[in-house]
Amino acid sequence: MSLKDATLARLRKKIAEVSPAEAKALQENGSVLIDIRTPEETSLGIPAGAALLNRDRLELNIEDHAPDPGATVLLLCNSGVRSLLAADNLLAVGYSDVRSVAGGFVRWKSERLPLEVPVSLGANQRQRYSRHLLLPEVGLEGQHTLLQSRVLLVGAGGLGSPAALYLAAAGVGTLTLVDHDVVDRSNLQRQVLYSDTNTGLPKTEAARTRLKALNPDVKINAVDQKLDRTNVEELFADHQVIIDGTDNFPTRYLINDACVRLGLPNVYGSVFRFEGQTSVFWPAQPDEPTPCYRCLYPQPPPPELAPGCGEAGVLGVLPGVIGLLQATETLKLLLGLGDLLTSRLLHYDALQARFTTHRIQPDPNCEYCSGEGEFPGYSDYQDFCS
Amino acid sequence: MKNVTIRIPAALREFAGGMAELELQAVTAGTALEKLAERFPLLSQRIVDQDGAVRAYVNIFVGETNIRDSSGLETRLADGDIVTIIPAVAGG
Ligand SMILES: [Zn+2]
Numbered sequence: 001m002s003l004k005d006a007t008l009a010r011l012r013k014k015i016a017e018v019s020p021a022e023a024k025a026l027q028e029n030g031s032v033l034i035d036i037r038t039p040e041e042t043s044l045g046i047p048a049g050a051a052l053l054n055r056d057r058l059e060l061n062i063e064d065h066a067p068d069p070g071a072t073v074l075l076l077c078n079s080g081v082r083s084l085l086a087a088d089n090l091l092a093v094g095y096s097d098v099r100s101v102a103g104g105f106v107r108w109k110s111e112r113l114p115l116e117v118p119v120s121l122g123a124n125q126r127q128r129y130s131r132h133l134l135l136p137e138v139g140l141e142g143q144h145t146l147l148q149s150r151v152l153l154v155g156a157g158g159l160g161s162p163a164a165l166y167l168a169a170a171g172v173g174t175l176t177l178v179d180h181d182v183v184d185r186s187n188l189q190r191q192v193l194y195s196d197t198n199t200g201l202p203k204t205e206a207a208r209t210r211l212k213a214l215n216p217d218v219k220i221n222a223v224d225q226k227l228d229r230t231n232v233e234e235l236f237a238d239h240q241v242i243i244d245g246t247d248n249f250p251t252r253y254l255i256n257d258a259c260v261r262l263g264l265p266n267v268y269g270s271v272f273r274f275e276g277q278t279s280v281f282w283p284a285q286p287d288e289p290t291p292c293y294r295c296l297y298p299q300p301p302p303p304e305l306a307p308g309c310g311e312a313g314v315l316g317v318l319p320g321v322i323g324l325l326q327a328t329e330t331l332k333l334l335l336g337l338g339d340l341l342t343s344r345l346l347h348y349d350a351l352q353a354r355f356t357t358h359r360i361q362p363d364p365n366c367e368y369c370s371g372e373g374e375f376p377g378y379s380d381y382q383d384f385c386s
Numbered sequence: 387m388k389n390v391t392i393r394i395p396a397a398l399r400e401f402a403g404g405m406a407e408l409e410l411q412a413v414t415a416g417t418a419l420e421k422l423a424e425r426f427p428l429l430s431q432r433i434v435d436q437d438g439a440v441r442a443y444v445n446i447f448v449g450e451t452n453i454r455d456s457s458g459l460e461t462r463l464a465d466g467d468i469v470t471i472i473p474a475v476a477g478g
Binding site for chain 2: 155157158159160244245246247248249252269270271272273274275277296297298299300301305312314319345347349351352356357358359360361363
């Protein structure tokens with residue numbers, strides 16, 4: 001008997017083996033099934049729901065997949081040999097119930113058990129997104145989700161600039177920018193998407209060039225239009241998140257009302273002088289209903305009482321802070337991570353260096369989001385800021 | 387009477403002599419706003435209407451809680467409470 005055969009014979013006495021069908025049943029009861037084959041092998045298909053962890057990283061990263069060393073861990077390779085050897089390694093690092101799938105992937109497939117094709121990234125993408133891939137909360141699947149995601153930004157100005165830059169850098173696959181302005185030199189103090197040579201160009205066009213240069217993976221839809229009641233629903237459709245980075249009240253209410261109507265999350269931000277506020281308005285949030293913009297501010301101020309408009313002063317970095325909080329909430333939304341700013345209003349006072357959060361609740365009488373009665377229609381607020 | 391701090395937002399500071407916050411004594415959110423109105427009538431106009439109701443584009447928080455979700459202007463204050471006024475702003 002060769003040394004190899006002797007070793008395998010010894011391991012077969014030591015390591016429990018399960019058939020693919022038994023492995024599937026255990027997996028359905030919560031046990032983790034780990035495919036330890038190489039990326040070349042797994043790129044063609046893996047057992048449905050299996051975790052991918054190449055054998056050379058097994059002991060190093062097993063805890064990401066099986067934090068409890070007492071839990072049942074199922075290992076699968078191509079034929080059931082490497083998984084026996086790997087199971088022995090896991091026993092050595094302290095796992096107590098490691099089983100090898102007899103016959104491996106070949107048998108899994110021949111028994112017509114369910115398969116899936118794992119997501120994969122090209123070599124350039126693996127480099128570009130390596131710091132995301134290193135986060136277990138993002139990883140390959142999260143990055144793939146981002147690359148498939150579609151986000152629309154209303155306003156490519158002070159808030160939209162940092163948000164769009166970072167979302168493009170993060171690999172959000174499609175960014176739609178809606179803005180009808182041209183770049184003015186007075187924008188450059190805070191609108192970091194643009195450079196001095198862009199003055200006079202439509203913002204969406206200059207932004208597309210800049211964002212494509214940053215990340216060619218990202219598709220940029222440049223919409224050089226003013227958002228209004230006739231185009232809002234068509235533009236918002238097919239997006240997962242809307243970012244409100246506009247600079248006037250009528251558009252903010254239009255964004256809110258369309259988001260409520262379409263069930264979309266509205267990642268809101270606004271700034272004035274040295275202060276900013278941000279929240280996520282999403283009455284259609286799956287777990288619990290949360291307020292809309294109108295629950296917080298049922299109506300805009302009349303022109304004579306409106307604090308500042310496009311011409312108001314603002315510290316250049318302030319929309320950077322708020323726009324990046326909006327981008328952060330957007331990534332969390334797309335990846336399903338953490339606690340969102342839904343039901344909270346975050347207020348930032350730069351002069352006092354103070355962030356405060358305030359609780360906000362759905363208004364049971366809100367005409368737009370309370371679910372009572374018909375959609376009241378879009379409002380015609382006077383655009384007193386332009 | 388309770389000693390409370392009122393925080394004035396940047397958007398309204400020009401109507402409060404440039405002050406970012408001030409301290410006063412009051413029992414409810416409503417009486418705090420009345421005291422504010424005595425000192426700064428122009429500020430008050432922007433927060434409440436002629437009938438004394440909080441305007442639709444302004445929120446008053448006592449600590450983390452919106453008085454709209456509590457007892458409105460009757461919301462009781464405790465010593466050390468922070469009353470924050472947050473109006474809608476549109477800049478982007
Ligand atoms: Zn509402």
